[in-house]
Every structure is written in structure tokens, then in C-alpha cells.
Amino acid sequence: MPVDPAAHLTVSVLYPTLLNIYADRGNLIFLQRRCEWRNIGFSINSVGIGDPIDADGTNLIYVGGGQDRDQALCASDLAGAKAELLRDWVASGSPMLAVCGGYQMLGHGYSSPSVSIDGVGAFDAETVAGPDRLIGAIEIKTDLPGPTGGVLVGFENHSGRTTLGPGATALGRVVHGHGNDGVSGMEGVRQNASIGTYLHGPLLPKNWWLADWLIASALGISVDHLPSLPNEAEAAAHRSARKAAGS
Amino acid sequence: MRVRLAVIVGTAVSLLLRAAGRAGTTLPGRVVLLLAPKAIATLGAKLGAGTAVVSATNGKTTTSALVEGALSRSGMDVVHNSAGANMSGGIVSALIGGSSGERTIGLFEIDEFWVPEIASQLRPKAVLLGNLFRDQLDRYGELDTILDRWVHCARELTSQGTIVLLCADDPGMAWVGHDLPKELVIWFGLEDTSVALEELPASADAGACRSCGSPLNYSAVLLGHLGHWSCPGCGLSRPTPTYQCTKVDLKGARAIELEIVGPDGQHSASVGLPGVYNAYNALGAWALSSTLGVSPEVITASFNESGPSFGRAERLSYNGRSTSIMLVKNPTGANEVFRTLTAEPSGLNLLFVLNDRIADGRDVSWIWDADLEVLAPSIGHVVCSGTRAEEAALRFLYAGVGRDRITTVNEPIAGLDQLAKDSEGDLWVLPTYTAMLELRGKLADLGTVERVV
Incomplete structure (x- = not known):
């Protein structure tokens, strides 16, 4: 099925002024x-503290990373209705990208x-601070x-060690770097x-095909049906980036 | 005794390096510290007129160069780490290379992270803390970590009588100063809101109040998260500056003219450095020079003769083409360089050199935080070089520069040659830190720029 001429992608971005530390806007x-x-x-729907998420008008949810202090502010805002909506969103496997701090908060x-x-x-994952930060270029195989x-490449910088529960599947295996817990x-x-x-x-500029995969998923079509670029x-x-990660 | 011996060894290392044609801005100091770990305190105490310290994410080198000019013109001997080697090794290298008489003052720019360790040994007369922006997060983790270190350090230093100069426009600096003894804090800030930005840039780092967590209000955003701010939650607000820059007149990508009001009246100065960011640097430098006892007349005269320091808007001739080098190293600093360049006629020929060595930050994410979209319409042709040239090229493409106007050449001098071949007119080089050192070194070998010794 080709792309509908009226196709429109609306991304709801959670707390863009607080969760943007690693150039999240690049994604x-x-x-x-x-x-x-x-x-x-x-179009982008910015969801700030106190704003609701319009699930019906959203094709893709994006959550970036922030400093500990800013993440604490967001966490208290997420509790309640937003958390419930996000749990349903992930349970149905709807398109979402949560990076670094965003990933931790969705657990x-x-x-x-x-x-x-x-x-x-929303994810069966638990994060505990480690003694040091896990920093460096990373390559994973999904x-x-x-x-x-x-293969996806990127850069990681986190002190949190994330452990997946039995209800969760990893995105990939680490080829170079630390990953969830090192x-x-x-x-x-x-x-x-x-x-x-x-x-x-940021993740998507380093992995263009993942961006296309997310766009296609958000529009409900096969990635093969996106016009090629x-x-x-x-x-x-x-x-x-892959060379920087050691490949 | 131990220090004296260490200095002799360090000086010998320094002489050997110079004989080998190397600058030796860090290694001799490292050798001294290996033999005498407390050398900073011992050597610093020998400076008859004391010491002063400058730190900030952006503007350390330029601010301290301006202060150095004013102090020298006032007749002081200045021991200064002018080449930007700003960790312990660089400070000690400068100390063993300088004099130590009655009229000798030490002026050191210090890396943000190392301010507490080095300043506590120097016990300076005055410390200027200019700003903190996101930069090299892969080296130090969170920005808040550095700010917390500065809060503790400023408390300790003021308890020993050190004067702390802070930029009132940075909410983080206001947090450093908010509970210090008032008589020991000097605020400086930009009053001229005609240079204000329309909104906080994407890379702004001060969304929430340090004290109560409320989002801050800005009546004017001047540079990154610097501006006229207040907290609607707890009432914390921008302190009233003692040193105010009441007028900034931007003269393209070459110079600025300023009006500065201080405790001793109003003064005008022109500075041979471009952009709002250099207005902040000049204002801070004015406040620190004045605090150290330099008269307004001497500061004005010295500023009027100032030019770029070490890769910061330096201009040289390359094969007969006017070539300007403007360091870019983090989103806020880069944004200011872009803002300055848009004052030039469009069709700019650009060499962008993106390295990912340790001193640049291994993480090159920041290029997506920088507002390249602002610069894109002014670009005629861009050549991307450096260890991560391909990622810089992608960033320009997504900022709106056409594929046919972007070339990738990894080696920077080859990149500069390619750019010169493909274009006419002035050349603009925007390198990251190690790329700037590398380029300057190679251009020095070609005889187009003087090597720093």
C-alpha cells in the first residue's frame, strides 16, 4: 500500500524543554x-508539565533524556493519567522512542x-544507579x-544500570560498548x-533506516512503501559513527 | 626545596621541548607536579601581587586575554596560561615560565571541572565565573555536577576573603552567588536588550529554578540561557549588576563597540572581537580588571588595541585569501559564532572541522543541538573535515544546505584547499578545539600563522 497523499505524522514530545540533554531534537x-x-x-505536539497527551491525535511518542534534577520534575508529573496512557501505548506496541532518561522513566x-x-x-525494566557512568560510542545488533x-550505532552516557524483567525483550545485543548494565x-x-x-x-541521524522504520510504523504502512530517498x-x-564505536 | 628541584627539572623539560620546536604548554608542569604535588600552592604564593582566576564554559581564553592586556598596560608583570592549557599541568607550566616579583600577578583560566582543586591551592584575590553551558558531557557527566562544585568552591573561597565576580544573566551563576557574603560578590550583566533573541534556543540549560523547580520567566533572552530572568515560584531573580553593559553595537563579524557603566562611571570601548558573546567576555574582563585595580582609562586603551586570541576569530591570509578561524566547541558557543556570521554578506565559504578527540568531546551529538538552521541560508559552499566529517556533512544537509553545496574532505588542510578552489572571496574556518590546534600548527608550518610559544 503506497503512502496516502494526506498522510500526516504527529509526534508528541514529552517535556521538550526539560528532557533534551543529548541533542534529542536531532531525532x-x-x-x-x-x-x-x-x-x-x-507536526510536533509539545507536552509540558501539566499538559495532557492527546493519544488519538498522536502517531509517535518521543521522550528524551535530562539531568537527574529535571527528570525528577517530570516523574512527578507523569504519575497518574499520563502513566496509564503510556502503559496502554506500550502494551499495544505503538510507535514510541524513549532515549536514555526517557527510557529509565518508562520503566x-x-x-x-x-x-x-x-x-x-510501561516497560518491565528497573534502573539502579551504578558507581560510575558508562560512557562511550556503542554499537548494537538488533x-x-x-x-x-x-546494526544500530550511537553514544551512551548513563550512570543507571537497567535490568529487564521477564516481560521485556531487549532492543539488541551489545557489539561494542556497555548497554543496559555493562x-x-x-x-x-x-x-x-x-x-x-x-x-x-542522536540515534536517528546515525541510523537513518530506523527513522524510516519508525515513520512507516507510525503511519501504519510497510517501510518498503515509503518513497525512497x-x-x-x-x-x-x-x-x-560505527568506526568511532570500534568497528 | 622539593619544589625548587622540581622546577629545575620542569624548566629543563621546557627548554628541551622548545629546542625541539614544541610549545610545551602542559608537559613541563606535569613533570613538576609529579615531583612536587603541591607546587601550585608554593609557586602561586611567590607571586607578589597575588592571583586571579577565570572560568566559564565559553569565553575563558578571550576574557583572560583581555584582562592580561589591561594588567600589562597598567605596568604589572602577568604570569598567564595564554595558550588555553587550563588544567594543573598548564597552570604550573605558566608558573615556572614566569617571573615572581613584587609587581607580578598570576592570571589563570581554569577548566570548569578543575576550578575547586586549583583555586583552593592558589587562594586567589578574585575569581570570575562567567557561565555554564552543556559541553563535553561525556567528560564530566552532568552539568549540575560542575555547578554544585562551583557553589561549594565559592563558599570556601569567600570564607578566605576572595572576591567572586559572577554573571548575573546566568541563573546558574546567580545560584552560586545567592547566599555568599554580599560585600564579596560582584555581579556583571548585559542591559542592552536590543540584541535579544526571540526565544530560548533548543540547547538552553536553565529551564527550571535552582531553588524551587518552577520554570523561569525571561523578559529578554540574550545568549543561550543567559538573559533577564526571574522565577515566578519563589521570586529569585537576576541580581542587579554592579558592572553593566548598557549598549552593544555589533560591527559585523569583526568588532563590537560597548558602553560600560561601573561604580566609577560610564565608559566607551571598542573591542576587535565580534558578537554578543564577546560583549559578555569584555564586560567580565572589564569588571575583573577594575576589581584588580586597573583604571578605566587603561582598560579602555587596552581594549581598543585588543584583537583575537588563539583561534578565536583570528584572521590570517591563506594563499592570498582572507581566512578567519572561529572556534566552535559546544552548541551555545557555536550558535553565537553562527549569529555573528549571519551579519556578513551571504554566500559564505565555510570549512567546518569536526573532531571527536578527548579535548573536543568524544560525543559529537552537540552539532544537532547547535542552530545550524540559522547559518544555512548564509552558506555558499561548505567543506566538512575532521575525524567525524561525514556526520557534520549530514547535519548541514538536514539544516537545509543542498547536497551539491556540501563536500567532505577528512584532512583539514586538503579541505581548505578544496574550499579555496571551489570558491571566491573570504574563507571562514570553524574548527573544534583539537582541529583548531591542528590547523594552526599546520598553517604555522606553511608560514601563514605565528606559532604560539
Whole structure:
């Protein structure tokens, strides 16, 4: 099924002024351009503290990362109606990308010796602060269909160690880098089109095909039906990031 | 005794490096510290006129260069880490290379993270803390970590009588100063809102009040998250500056003219550096020079003769083409360079050099935080170079620069040659930190820029 001429992608972005530390807006710029180049409508719904999420008018939810202090502010706003909506969203595997702090908050919670933050509980994942930060370029292998054989690259920078529960499946296996906890070899979480991950860099500009996969999922079509784009610059950037990760 | 011996060894290392044609801005100091770990305190105490310290994410090198100019013109001997080597090794290298008489003052720019360790050893007369922006998060983790360190450090230093100069426009700096003894805090800030931005940029780092967590209100955003701010929740607000810049007149990508009001009246100065960011640097430098006892006349005269320091808007000739080097290293600093460049006629020929070495930050995400969309319409042709050239090229493409106007050449001098070949007129080079050092080094070998010693 080709793209409907009236196709429109609306991304609801949670707390864009607080959760944006690792150039999260790069993911949004990337989605926007790739929609525009294909004549697919694109708009962003900014969801701030106290704002509701309009689930019916949303095709894709994006949650970025922030500093601990800012994440604590968001966590208290998420409790209640928003948390319930997000649990339903992920349970149905609807399109979502939650990066770093966003990933942690979508799990059961985050705790360190000084703070304990309740999460949304949408992903069966629990995060505990580690003694040091896990920092560096990272490469993972997923089973998503894509021209790089499912390989994703990015940069990670987190002190949280995330453990997946029995109800969760990892996004991929670590090839180079630390991943969820630095020991399990697992990275991120995926429930159909709902993804949580520590990969920033930002993630989508380093992995153009994942952006297309998310766009297609959000529009409810097969990625093969998206109009093709010249991807030489995108593939070169992916190779450059992959080299930095050690491949 | 131990320090004296260490200094002799360090000086020998320094001489050897110079004989080998190297600058030696860090290694001699590291050697000294290996032999005498407390060398900073010992050597710093020998400076007859004391020490002063400058730190900030953006503007350390330029601010301290302006202060150095004013102090020198006033007749002081200044020991200064002018090449931007701003961790312990660089400070000690400067100390062993300088004099130590009655009229000698130490002026050090210090890396944001190392301010507490180094300043507590120097016990300076005055410390200027200019701003904190997101930068090299892969090196230090969270920005809040550095701010917390500064809060504790400022408390400790003021308890020993150090004067702290803070930028009132940065809510983070206001937090550093909010509970310090008032007589030891000097605020500086920009009053001229004609240069204000329309809104907070994407990379702004001060969404929420430090004290109560409410989102801050801005009546004017001047640079990144710097501006005229107040908290609707707890009433914390921008302190009234003692040193105010009441007028900024931007002269393209070359210069600024300023009016500065301080405790001793109103003064005008022109500075051979472009942009609002340099208005902040000049204002801070004015406040610190004045605090250290330099007269307004001497500061004005010194500012009027100032030019770019070390890769910050430096201009040189490359194969007969006017070539300007403007360091970019984080979103806010880059945004200010872009804002400044848009004052030039469009059709700019740009070499963007993106490295990912440790001193640049291994994480190159920041290029997506920087507002390249602002610069894109002014670009004629851009060549991307450096270790992560391909990712820079992608960023320009998504900022709206056409594929046919972007070229990737990894080696920077080859990139500069390519740019020169494909274009006419002035060349603009925007390198990250290690790329700037590399380029300057290579251009020095080609005889187009003086090597820093």
C-alpha cells in the first residue's frame, strides 16, 4: 500500500524543554526532514508539565533524556493519567522512542543512594544507579530489518544500570560498548514499535533506516512503501559513527 | 626545596621541548607536579601581587586575554596560561615560565571541572565565573555536577576573603552567588536588550529554578540561557549588576563597540572581537580588571588595541585569501559564532572541522543541538573535515544546505584547499578545539600563522 497523499505524522514530545540533554531534537529534525522530502505532513505536539497527551491525535511518542534534577520534575508529573496512557501505548506496541532518561522513566523506576523516582511501568525494566557512568560510542545488533543488518550505532552516557524483567525483550545485543548494565550484553527494550534505549548521538541521524522504520510504523504502512530517498550521506554518517564505536 | 628541584627539572623539560620546536604548554608542569604535588600552592604564593582566576564554559581564553592586556598596560608583570592549557599541568607550566616579583600577578583560566582543586591551592584575590553551558558531557557527566562544585568552591573561597565576580544573566551563576557574603560578590550583566533573541534556543540549560523547580520567566533572552530572568515560584531573580553593559553595537563579524557603566562611571570601548558573546567576555574582563585595580582609562586603551586570541576569530591570509578561524566547541558557543556570521554578506565559504578527540568531546551529538538552521541560508559552499566529517556533512544537509553545496574532505588542510578552489572571496574556518590546534600548527608550518610559544 503506497503512502496516502494526506498522510500526516504527529509526534508528541514529552517535556521538550526539560528532557533534551543529548541533542534529542536531532531525532526530531531528522524525522521532520525525511517526512517533508516525501511530502508527508509533519507536526510536533509539545507536552509540558501539566499538559495532557492527546493519544488519538498522536502517531509517535518521543521522550528524551535530562539531568537527574529535571527528570525528577517530570516523574512527578507523569504519575497518574499520563502513566496509564503510556502503559496502554506500550502494551499495544505503538510507535514510541524513549532515549536514555526517557527510557529509565518508562520503566518501573530509578533509584540511587540519594533519590528514588517512581517510573511509569510501561516497560518491565528497573534502573539502579551504578558507581560510575558508562560512557562511550556503542554499537548494537538488533533483529530489526534494515540495510545495516540490524546494526544500530550511537553514544551512551548513563550512570543507571537497567535490568529487564521477564516481560521485556531487549532492543539488541551489545557489539561494542556497555548497554543496559555493562554486564548482561543487552541493550534497550522493545515491544513491537515501542523502543527504549540508551543510544543517543542522536540515534536517528546515525541510523537513518530506523527513522524510516519508525515513520512507516507510525503511519501504519510497510517501510518498503515509503518513497525512497538518496541515502549516501546518511550511510556515510552511519559508517563514521560505527568506526568511532570500534568497528 | 622539593619544589625548587622540581622546577629545575620542569624548566629543563621546557627548554628541551622548545629546542625541539614544541610549545610545551602542559608537559613541563606535569613533570613538576609529579615531583612536587603541591607546587601550585608554593609557586602561586611567590607571586607578589597575588592571583586571579577565570572560568566559564565559553569565553575563558578571550576574557583572560583581555584582562592580561589591561594588567600589562597598567605596568604589572602577568604570569598567564595564554595558550588555553587550563588544567594543573598548564597552570604550573605558566608558573615556572614566569617571573615572581613584587609587581607580578598570576592570571589563570581554569577548566570548569578543575576550578575547586586549583583555586583552593592558589587562594586567589578574585575569581570570575562567567557561565555554564552543556559541553563535553561525556567528560564530566552532568552539568549540575560542575555547578554544585562551583557553589561549594565559592563558599570556601569567600570564607578566605576572595572576591567572586559572577554573571548575573546566568541563573546558574546567580545560584552560586545567592547566599555568599554580599560585600564579596560582584555581579556583571548585559542591559542592552536590543540584541535579544526571540526565544530560548533548543540547547538552553536553565529551564527550571535552582531553588524551587518552577520554570523561569525571561523578559529578554540574550545568549543561550543567559538573559533577564526571574522565577515566578519563589521570586529569585537576576541580581542587579554592579558592572553593566548598557549598549552593544555589533560591527559585523569583526568588532563590537560597548558602553560600560561601573561604580566609577560610564565608559566607551571598542573591542576587535565580534558578537554578543564577546560583549559578555569584555564586560567580565572589564569588571575583573577594575576589581584588580586597573583604571578605566587603561582598560579602555587596552581594549581598543585588543584583537583575537588563539583561534578565536583570528584572521590570517591563506594563499592570498582572507581566512578567519572561529572556534566552535559546544552548541551555545557555536550558535553565537553562527549569529555573528549571519551579519556578513551571504554566500559564505565555510570549512567546518569536526573532531571527536578527548579535548573536543568524544560525543559529537552537540552539532544537532547547535542552530545550524540559522547559518544555512548564509552558506555558499561548505567543506566538512575532521575525524567525524561525514556526520557534520549530514547535519548541514538536514539544516537545509543542498547536497551539491556540501563536500567532505577528512584532512583539514586538503579541505581548505578544496574550499579555496571551489570558491571566491573570504574563507571562514570553524574548527573544534583539537582541529583548531591542528590547523594552526599546520598553517604555522606553511608560514601563514605565528606559532604560539
